[in-house]
Amino acid sequence: MDQKEVRIGVIGTGMGRVHMQFYSEVPGVKIVAICDLNEPEARFFADKYGATKVFTDYRDLCAMEGLDGISIAVPNYLHAPMTLAALDAGINVLCEKPMATKLEDAHAMVEKAQKTGKRLMVHMNSRYRDSSLALGALAPAGQLGQVYYGRSSMIRRRSVPTIHFPPTGIMGRGPWFLDREEAGGGALMDIGVHAYDLMWWFMGCPKPVAVSASTFRMLYNDEAAAKGVKFDVDELASALVRYENGATAFVDVSWAAHSEPEWNVRVLGTEAGIMLNPPTVFRDRGGLLESTKVEVPEPLRVSAQQHFVDCIRDPNKTLISPGTQALEVVKVLDAIRRSAAAGKEVAIAE
Numbered sequence: 001m002d003q004k005e006v007r008i009g010v011i012g013t014g015m016g017r018v019h020m021q022f023y024s025e026v027p028g029v030k031i032v033a034i035c036d037l038n039e040p041e042a043r044f045f046a047d048k049y050g051a052t053k054v055f056t057d058y059r060d061l062c063a064m065e066g067l068d069g070i071s072i073a074v075p076n077y078l079h080a081p082m083t084l085a086a087l088d089a090g091i092n093v094l095c096e097k098p099m100a101t102k103l104e105d106a107h108a109m110v111e112k113a114q115k116t117g118k119r120l121m122v123h124m125n126s127r128y129r130d131s132s133l134a135l136g137a138l139a140p141a142g143q144l145g146q147v148y149y150g151r152s153s154m155i156r157r158r159s160v161p162t163i164h165f166p167p168t169g170i171m172g173r174g175p176w177f178l179d180r181e182e183a184g185g186g187a188l189m190d191i192g193v194h195a196y197d198l199m200w201w202f203m204g205c206p207k208p209v210a211v212s213a214s215t216f217r218m219l220y221n222d223e224a225a226a227k228g229v230k231f232d233v234d235e236l237a238s239a240l241v242r243y244e245n246g247a248t249a250f251v252d253v254s255w256a257a258h259s260e261p262e263w264n265v266r267v268l269g270t271e272a273g274i275m276l277n278p279p280t281v282f283r284d285r286g287g288l289l290e291s292t293k294v295e296v297p298e299p300l301r302v303s304a305q306q307h308f309v310d311c312i313r314d315p316n317k318t319l320i321s322p323g324t325q326a327l328e329v330v331k332v333l334d335a336i337r338r339s340a341a342a343g344k345e346v347a348i349a350e
């Protein structure tokens, strides 16, 4: 069956180039426009993917006729204004994580999507890995029983953007990552958002009520100063989150630490426990531990960009990583920053 052609624009050529690559693999998708302040780079990718339009001002891209969807992959503080402009122009949005640097911006984005009736998806791409799609389906299907505990750690040893990544690379090249105004936070907003989100999704998205957190910047102040880079965000964040249903979760993430690198998520329920790396389900069988490797059924496999396009084509299809859930994550990130600043447990702000 012929599917309607879906016309896509991409803003940002750093992580945005990953979006372009995935879109180029989706049948019936045409990348029609690329926007970046760096015009030569935008033109390079426009040529690579056959886009006919190149812009340096996102408002010109949003004014284009016939755009179905847009990917927004720019510094965090720009997610909100660009998303609002695109939704106002009647364009569906796939926005990078974290959804916003400020809670009120995340609320405004969700409200705008509801008002305009357009799709707002957030690029929580760790949900779209095969193993995550399989593990994420277990709690909603009741297979874990009552979920009461989550633990997620993403510990990196030497991964401070700008300091440990080359300016010409794909990842962590922008000094904005280290600037609180532009990034909203450091390791917390960059990788903490993934670590928390994936665990919370595996837990079945319980409602958070309180957070007790600490954040640290201990190791690379001097190197940032020597490079003349503003550095006022966390290198490491840790948080205990309490949920309305009595469940509790612990998350810690770092860009820098004297530690072996680590990335894992564990969730415990009364019927089974799960682990991300390697993807495993644990059950008790007559007192013995049964470990089952998780296999994802073929129909569940999908890239974030394929899913976004599917949801544009079918307005009734349920988003795997909707703006409404990303807003709940921003509430926790906001509470983590407030708790760390206050040095005590804080309530989640609605």
Ligand SMILES: NC(=O)c1ccc[n+]([C@@H]2O[C@H](COP(=O)([O-])OP(=O)(O)OC[C@H]3O[C@@H](n4cnc5c(N)ncnc54)[C@H](O)[C@@H]3O)[C@@H](O)[C@H]2O)c1
Binding pocket: 011, 012, 013, 014, 015, 016, 035, 036, 037, 038, 056, 057, 058, 073, 074, 075, 076, 078, 096, 097, 098, 123, 124, 125, 170, 171, 172, 173, 174, 175, 190
């Ligand atoms: N989902 C993931 O796994 C993942 C991975 C990396 C980055 N990201 C997210 O992607 C976003 C971009 O990160 P990045 O690593 O690509 O950063 P980057 O600094 O490498 O690239 C950002 C790009 O945005 C452009 N830009 C800045 N202001 C602009 C404006 N006003 N108009 C148009 N273009 C503008 C810059 O010129 C640059 O090319 C961030 O929100 C980041 O958190 C997500």
